[in-house]
Amino acid sequence: MSLALDALILVTGWTHVLLAPYTKVEESFNLHAVHDVLIYGVGPSSLPNYDHFIFPGAVPRTFIGSVLLAWISQPAIFLANFFHLVPSKFELQIIVRLVLATTNAVGLCLIRHAVSRRFGRPTGFYYALLTCSQFHVPFWMGRTLPNMLALFPVNLSVYLLVNRAPNTLKPSQRSVSAAIALVAFSAVVFRAELAALVAALALQSVFLGHISLWRALVVGAVASCASVALTVSVDSYFWGQPYLWPEWHSIYFNVVEGKSADWGTSPAHAYLTSHLPKLLLSALPVSLFAAFSSAPRRLLPLVIPGAVLVGAMSAIGHKEWRFIVYVVPAWNVVAARGLQTMASHRKSSLFGRILFLGACGALFVNLGVTVLLTSAGMRNYPGGEAMALLNAQPAETPVKAHLCNLALQSGASLFTHVHAPPYPSFLSSSANNASWVYDKTDAPASLAEYTHLVSEARAPTAGTKGSSAFGFLKRKEEAGWRELGSISAFERWTVDRGRLRGSEGEGMLDRVKGVLLLEESEKLWVLERN
Incomplete structure (x- = not known):
């Protein structure tokens, strides 16, 4: 025991x-x-x-x-x-x-x-x-x-x-x-x-x-x-x-x-x-x-x-x-x-x-x-999930990615820079050949040098202010970016009181299980230059 x-x-x-x-x-x-x-x-x-x-x-x-x-x-x-x-x-x-x-x-x-x-x-x-x-x-x-x-x-x-x-x-x-x-x-x-x-x-x-x-x-x-x-x-x-x-x-x-x-x-x-x-x-x-x-x-x-x-x-x-x-x-x-x-x-x-x-x-x-x-x-680490999505791209592709503030706060640690040197000597040769750049600059003046973005904004408009480092951009379609995917994370717990009534033939346990719902919302987007 x-x-x-x-x-x-x-x-x-x-x-x-x-x-x-x-x-x-x-x-x-x-x-x-x-x-x-x-x-x-x-x-x-x-x-x-x-x-x-x-x-x-x-x-x-x-x-x-x-x-x-x-x-x-x-x-x-x-x-x-x-x-x-x-x-x-x-x-x-x-x-x-x-x-x-x-x-x-x-x-x-x-x-x-x-x-x-x-x-x-x-x-x-x-x-x-x-x-x-x-x-x-x-x-x-x-x-x-x-x-x-x-x-x-x-x-x-x-x-x-x-x-x-x-x-x-x-x-x-x-x-x-x-x-x-x-x-x-x-x-x-x-x-x-x-x-x-x-x-x-x-x-x-x-x-x-x-x-x-x-x-x-x-x-x-x-x-x-x-x-x-x-x-x-x-x-x-x-x-x-x-x-x-x-x-x-x-x-x-x-x-x-x-x-x-x-x-x-x-x-x-x-x-x-x-x-x-x-x-x-x-x-x-x-x-x-x-x-x-x-x-x-x-x-x-x-x-x-x-x-x-x-x-x-x-x-x-x-x-x-x-x-x-x-x-x-x-x-x-x-x-x-x-x-x-x-x-x-x-x-x-x-x-x-x-x-x-x-x-x-x-x-x-x-x-x-x-x-x-x-x-x-x-479900509270969107930055880490965004890095996983970004790192899933072919390692041999030249990449310079900008990481936004929220990504850095919620999971984008140095250990997630999996395609950037230096590498431990025991990692595979395929990984050692990659030389991506993960940039953590706060609000860069230009995005011309980047091939990928981890952004807090799906489609920022000109002059936008707020949490996004890319607020000065036009819509990403006009700027030549496409979405690789979005990352959702925990938002709140909600109570669905209607579930307690349930439907005919539904057991009490099934009703109770659906009462408390975990709500998620999109937090980050991974963008790639067209």
């Missing part, structure tokens, strides 16, 4: 990668850094070819996670190539994402093992079901957000704090010290918001007598200083700037200068009323129920550091679910304990049967919501 549950967590992460293999712009820095490390190497002569010198982004980001991910992906790439599973560069993207999903799955499995040891196998069982039935962590654990690179060390810290015998009152000082060091490293290198989590964890550990104040301060200071030295050394090299600490730049840009507000602001309660319910689904009420009613002394320490993180991030105007995603695994432990309590009541009583049905219902609610969100998520 234990191996099956671990496999379930792993397969869930892999399934989300394979169902939605393309990426969004938020993932692009780390993804493109991995691409450059794999394709060019890390030598000084290779660095001028790196994408971040052309598109640096608002603030610098660390290369530490990207370099490590590229290196640990190489054995998987070698194995896949041995079995002829890497016909193009795009398959490298899938492999890298599968490796990241595997890494984060290992962290989740370690937590499950610790939960089974401390709270019993049934609680570990429910932990696995909760984790796999939710949407955000399984869907994103194979995506190269900095938050997902930080998730593994944070999950290791949760494992260290939970992993002890049932009757042990507190974790060892060594485990607490290692947990503090891991979260401090993640805060310094990957995501600065984790400073709130490590501060809360350290103070709670001191208050509960798990570690002395002096030891907590020393561990935190040493781990932070060592992490600063590491990131400054690595990132100064890759960015070509002396004494560069990327996360400090992020803090200064987003918090001190307040530039994060340029991406939108939300009310202070948004994490509580919107983001946490979406992240945890039914685990949110179950975890709160368990934390305050079922052995609170054992469970509250898993909730409090995450609650402090949520409270601290609520003070910042710009809010996103990924800033607090780290609370999900620890709070799932508490929710799993709650489900175990609900399911273990005597079924002979009405109250026991109600609790058991409630536990089952919580998991089914999670699963239903996740199916809907995954169905929408799979």
